[in-house]
Amino acid sequence: MSTIWAASEEGIQLVKTAIKSKGLSQTDFCKKLQTEAGISKSTYDRLCRGENIRLENLEVICDLLKLDVEKVKKILVSSSLESIPDIPVFYGRDKELAELKSQITNNQRVVIISGIPGVGKTSISVKIVNHFMEEQGKFKHFFWRDVKNSRDLKDLIYSILEPFVTEKELNEVHSSNDGGIFQLTKFLMKEPCLIILNSWNDLFKERELAGCYKEGFEDYGELLKRIAKINHNSCIVITTSEEPRELTELQNNSQIYSMKLEGLDLNNYQNLFNSIPNNSEIITGEVIDFCKGNPLAMRIFVNKCQSLLGDGKKININQLKTFFYDDWVELQYKRLSDIEQNIVDFFTLKNGVSKRACLFQEDNFNLLKTTYTDGDLDRGIYSLIKRDLIHIIEGDEIYYELNYYILNYVVVVLWTEEIKKIGTVPNTRIFDLQIPIEDVSILGDNQSPKTIDGIRREIENIIKDDKLTVSKKWDKIKQLQI
Structure with a gap:
């Protein structure tokens, strides 16, 4: 400290x-x-x-x-920032930074910064800490904690209070029935603090709808509610790829502010590309468009290009789609519940976009209703929205749009590579169908194996065929051979 x-x-x-x-x-x-x-x-x-x-x-x-x-x-002034990451390169976000500074200056008690992995939530929160440390006067104490390293809420609160309170008060944290929240709020009322809790989404269960806390971590949700409701001059900022469920309950509370972070604008994204050595030949308009303003996506892409192709080599968009994906996208997909994965597969067959009005009227979707009710499907879609994996497009009619990375991950990794590996369409959850391997020719008509890239393009062409219903698209994908 x-x-x-x-x-x-x-x-x-x-x-x-x-x-x-x-x-x-x-x-x-x-x-x-x-x-x-x-x-x-x-x-x-x-x-x-x-x-x-x-x-x-x-x-x-x-x-x-x-x-x-x-x-x-x-x-x-004190700061406990031992684990705060170094952010040597940072471009843009002027508007977002100004808004966050304003909200915190105006005594917002809870600030939630959400968005898909890699979009820059941690980076912007580091800038927030640096700003208020330089502009002394608003806060007396600064804390940075990555909650994925916390065992439970009591341990987190103990680590914050330990330098400042008596041994008796510390013992009260461990013996409390509310995870130490009362002891923390008492301190926050007396000593203005800025507390950053990074990676809040790591408190949530995998394979469940968004925002469902792991067993033993439910007190964190209560912490947000209590901090938002109690009168004090401190602020807790959380970064998360899944919005906590408490946000819905507290959305009418003027002391809580939520910002969903989108991708960088084109100019700042180009500047970020240019900050990486030996990449001038790699960067094309297609690459920038494909990465959708996500800084992590860009870094993964450039590193793979330089590792696989050498410095200064161009890559076409089909190669990009084939080897772009990394653990960060796969982990997002694997966190989803069964119903969310079903919905993602459905949207993939719709090339990522569907009207809400016809969503539950598709003939193929009726098959899902043998397992799920309309209410289940609504909750699944809402959960994907909270994860920032489905976006709402408003106009004369309401459309849903699937996140670009997840859509391409399903096509490139789940379907394409599985067809190449086992000789059949993978057992995706849609309609719970699978073609037995023995019923599928292992070689094409010319007896030469197809490339993964070729399979992917066939799948993409089927998906983009607007003349086909979703069920017919699925039938055609099932008939693909390697």
């Missing part, structure tokens, strides 16, 4: 009284400080004004005056 110290008001009076009791004037004491300890008059003046002073200098002054430094000092 990094701490900036000062003398408290009571401490300043103790110092002045001790100087007077020794029969010294302020001027005489300053000369003594300079002669015996090498401490300047300006340092003593800062102490008397309650401004920051190095702890070792404060200890020397107290030693000379035979004072207990613990009764004189106070924490002016």
Whole structure:
């Protein structure tokens, strides 16, 4: 922990009284400080004004005056930022940064920054911390915690309070029935804090609808509600790829603010590309469009290009789609519940877009209703919206659009590579159908294996054929051979 110290008001009076009791004037004491300890008059003046002073200098002054430094000092500003990441390159986000600074300055108690992985949530939260540390006055203490490293809420709160409260109060955290929330809120009411809780989505279960807490981590949801409702001058900022369910409950609370972070605009994205060495020949308009303004997507793409093709080599968009995907997309897909994966597969067959009005009228979707009700499907779609994997397009009619990365992941990785591997369409969840391997020719008509890229293009052409219903598209995909 990094701490900036000062003398408290009571401490300043103790110092002045001790100087007077020794029969010294302020001027005489300053000369003594300079002669015996090498401490300047300006340092003593800062102490008397309650401004920051190095702890070792404060200890020397107290030693000379035979004072207990613990009764004189106070924490002016402290920061516990040991795990905060370094962000050497940062472009754009001026509008978003200005809005977040304004909301926090105007005493928002909870700020939620959401968006798909890699879009820049952590980076912008680091900039927020740096801004308020430089503009001292709003907050006294700064904390950065990555919640994926937290065992439970009590441990998190204990680590925040430990330097500032008594042992008795710390014991109350561990013995409390609310995860230590009462002890934390009491501290926040007294000491203005900015707390960043990064990767909030790691508190949620996999294979469940969005925002469902893991067993033993439910107290985190209660923390958000209590922090939003209690009167104080602190702020908790969370970053997450899944909006917490508490946001819906608190959406009418003026003390909670939510920002969904979108991709970078074209100019700043181009600047980010240009900051990577030896990439000038790699960058094309197709590449920028494909990465959709996502900084992580860009870094993965450029690194793979340089590793597989060497520096300065161009790549076409079909190659890009074939080897672009990395763990960050796969992990997103694997976190989804069964119903969400079903819906993703359906939207993939619709080339990523469907009207809401006809969503539940498709002949193929009726087959899903043997397992799911309309309410189940609505909840699944809502969950995908909370994960930022389905977007709502409003106009004369409401459309849903599937996230571009997930759509291409299903085509390129799940379907294409599985067909290549086992000789048949994979057992995706749509309609729970699968063609037995023995019924599928392992070689094409010319007896030469098709490439993965060729399979992918066949699937894409079927998906993009607007003349086919979704069920007919699925039938044609099932008939693909390698």
